[in-house]
Amino acid sequence: MRRLIVPLFLFVLLAGCAQKNLSASVHYLTPLPKSMQQVDDVQLAYRTFGEGPPLLMIMGFAGTMDIWDAQLVRELSREHTVIIFDNRGMGSSSNGTEEITISRMAVDSAGLLRELGYPKADVFGWSMGGLIAQEMTLNYPDKVGKLVLLGASCEAKPVADIIQKLMKMDMKELLSHFFPSGWVEKYPDAYATLPRPASPPDPAIIQDQADAMIDWDGCCSRLNRLDKSTLVISGLDDDILPEKLSLEIAERVKGSWLVRYRNANHWLMYQDPIGLGQTVNNFFATEQDLFPN
Numbered sequence: 131m132r133r134l135i136v137p138l139f140l141f142v143l144l145a146g147c148a149q150k151n152l153s154a155s156v157h158y159l160t161p162l163p164k165s166m167q168q169v170d171d172v173q174l175a176y177r178t179f180g181e182g183p184p185l186l187m188i189m190g191f192a193g194t195m196d197i198w199d200a201q202l203v204r205e206l207s208r209e210h211t212v213i214i215f216d217n218r219g220m221g222s223s224s225n226g227t228e229e230i231t232i233s234r235m236a237v238d239s240a241g242l243l244r245e246l247g248y249p250k251a252d253v254f255g256w257s258m259g260g261l262i263a264q265e266m267t268l269n270y271p272d273k274v275g276k277l278v279l280l281g282a283s284c285e286a287k288p289v290a291d292i293i294q295k296l297m298k299m300d301m302k303e304l305l306s307h308f309f310p311s312g313w314v315e316k317y318p319d320a321y322a323t324l325p326r327p328a329s330p331p332d333p334a335i336i337q338d339q340a341d342a343m344i345d346w347d348g349c350c351s352r353l354n355r356l357d358k359s360t361l362v363i364s365g366l367d368d369d370i371l372p373e374k375l376s377l378e379i380a381e382r383v384k385g386s387w388l389v390r391y392r393n394a395n396h397w398l399m400y401q402d403p404i405g406l407g408q409t410v411n412n413f414f415a416t417e418q419d420l421f422p423n
Contacts, residue, residue: 281364
């Protein structure tokens with residue numbers, strides 16, 4: 131197992147640079163309190179918002195469920211029961227006894243739906259969550275309805291390369307990847323409005339997640355059997371997982387939608403959360419198979 135040095139600035143950034151949290155921003159949705167659910171060897175912390183068919187949202191690298199953009203969750207919960215949760219070892223979820231891998235987190239995601247009593251759910255994965263969502267859909271196709279992948283990749287090498295780079299960046303370099311050039315000048319409160327976790331992530335678990343992505347084998351060669359309505363979203367300025375990787379997924383998944391945002395990067399969720407939510411809701415509401423039943 132590779133070991134990288136986890137920079138302290140990552141936790142300072144995640145825990146201290148923002149001023150709002152998810153619950154406060156969507157208080158009128160009257161979300162259920164944070165709940166715990168036993169899934170195999172772990173206790174997974176989760177929250178739900180809204181009503182309607184279930185939508186499971188899978189968080190990315192080093193993130194807890196608290197850092198989903200509140201406005202995005204609000205938009206999606208207009209038509210869905212949105213389920214957000216902490217991956218194993220993150221936030222309020224326990225570490226468990228199993229090694230943290232992309233495949234293991236896919237098992238956790240499917241298991242959470244099972245234990246909550248949902249036979250099937252639409253699934254939304256962001257970044258590392260997109261890797262998990264692909265593995266979940268491929269390995270548990272009966273558990274997944276429609277699939278949304280934001281800033282994802284099916285190739286392993288680009289994921290491993292960027293993780294090793296990110297783990298070595300200083301604060302200035304990391305911040306340069308959050309928003310496209312000129313964005314902070316136009317929106318000077320961009321960093322202040324980022325959501326924050328209730329508590330800083332455990333450095334050891336972030337290291338384990340990094341190792342999980344570095345060791346992931348990818349899934350491009352298996353995507354041709356993915357028979358799901360799929361929406362692939364990317365920012366044209368994404369310099370973490372470039373949009374060409376999203377294009378590759380879309381080319382391999384028959385009938386998929388591809389949406390590419392101009393002047394947007396890997397964190398486009400924080401640039402236009404309402405617009406992003408409306409795009410996803412339109413996808414969910416559209417029947418792609420026009421052959422009459």
